[in-house]
Amino acid sequence: MSMEIFKIAPSFYGITMVPKESWRQYGYALLTIAGSDGEVSDPELEWLTIECAQAVGVDEDIIADWEEYDFEEGDLEEIFYDFNSSSFANFNKLLIYDAIRMSSADGDYAQDEKEQVSHAAQILKVPMETVFAIEALVDLEHAADKLRMTIL
Numbered sequence: 001m002s003m004e005i006f007k008i009a010p011s012f013y014g015i016t017m018v019p020k021e022s023w024r025q026y027g028y029a030l031l032t033i034a035g036s037d038g039e040v041s042d043p044e045l046e047w048l049t050i051e052c053a054q055a056v057g058v059d060e061d062i063i064a065d066w067e068e069y070d071f072e073e074g075d076l077e078e079i080f081y082d083f084n085s086s087s088f089a090n091f092n093k094l095l096i097y098d099a100i101r102m103s104s105a106d107g108d109y110a111q112d113e114k115e116q117v118s119h120a121a122q123i124l125k126v127p128m129e130t131v132f133a134i135e136a137l138v139d140l141e142h143a144a145d146k147l148r149m150t151i152l
Helices: 020-037 042-056 060-068 076-082 091-103 111-124 128-151
Strands: 005-007 017-019
Touching: 017 020, 020 042, 020 060, 020 076, 020 091, 020 111, 042 060, 042 091, 076 111, 091 111, 091 128, 111 128
Parallel strands: none
Antiparallel strands: 005 017
């Protein structure tokens, strides 16, 4: 396993350095959650491989691995067991936040995705009230984006 460290801008995630392998596993977890409704839609995959990847500076080889990942075979407990969550400040909440953002990127935060987010939160010991607050935050961000597009 590579211990290459990515130095990223802390402006959004509040973190500066993350092991390369951690991003691979992070993406696998997000794909497993977003794919729980039976598919990872194009907007969801684009959110991960473009928006998220650019924000953190993920290498092309990791993006290629994400694109080839079989989300239907993904097991969150196994992914989280293999993943060193101490790599991220507030990793557990960040993953839940990004899972909700990715799962709703296609305009449909499906019930299966919500249930998988809840399952991930349970594994990661994130209280459900925190999950509800993060869902509300993502809804607020979507509303703000819509308002900005309407006004401008």
